[in-house]
Structures are given as structure tokens and as C-alpha cells.
Amino acid sequence: MECSKCGACCVAPDISSLRKPLGERCPHLKDDNLCAIYDDRPAVCRSYAADWLCERISAPTLTERVRNYLAVFQL
Ligand code: SF4
Ligand code: SF4
Numbered sequence: 001m002e003c004s005k006c007g008a009c010c011v012a013p014d015i016s017s018l019r020k021p022l023g024e025r026c027p028h029l030k031d032d033n034l035c036a037i038y039d040d041r042p043a044v045c046r047s048y049a050a051d052w053l054c055e056r057i058s059a060p061t062l063t064e065r066v067r068n069y070l071a072v073f074q075l
Helices: 052-056 062-072
Strands: none
């Protein structure tokens, strides 16, 4: 599975090292849904790889993708 740069994994999960709450946009996520600090992103982001989940949450809008992501984990 290749990353489609959909942005959902930078919005849906809580990321403690970034103090990013569940369901909120990472402050480093640009309007085009790409990472503004990509070369210096934290380890948790570096180790995240696209997998089955990306396809499972696929939807036309970021809001829907985030909702789908949270629903998969019943969050
Ligand atoms: S949810 Fe998956 S496809 Fe979307 S940006 Fe993250 S890794 Fe890429
Ligand atoms: S630091 Fe970059 S890769 Fe990590 S969650 Fe924020 S926008 Fe996404």
C-alpha cells in the first residue's frame, strides 16, 4: 500500500510526542496536507507506514477519512 498523502494520520490519532489530541490537525500539517517539518518530523511519524488502514478509511474528504479512522478504532 502506497501513501496517498491524504493527511488522515496527521489528524486522527493522538500523538503524545507532539501533544496532539485525538482528531485535531497536527500544527505542522500544511493546508495541502503535507508535513511542514517532514525532514525533522518526530520518530513516531517516521516509523508510521501506509498499510491496510489507509485503504479502509479512504473517502473523498479529510473530514470523512478522519471520521472513518476514528471509527475503525472505536474512538
Ligand atoms: S492515512 Fe495512510 S494514505 Fe493517508 S497520509 Fe497517512 S499513511 Fe498516507
Ligand atoms: S509532524 Fe508532520 S508527519 Fe507528524 S503528524 Fe505532524 S504533520 Fe504529520
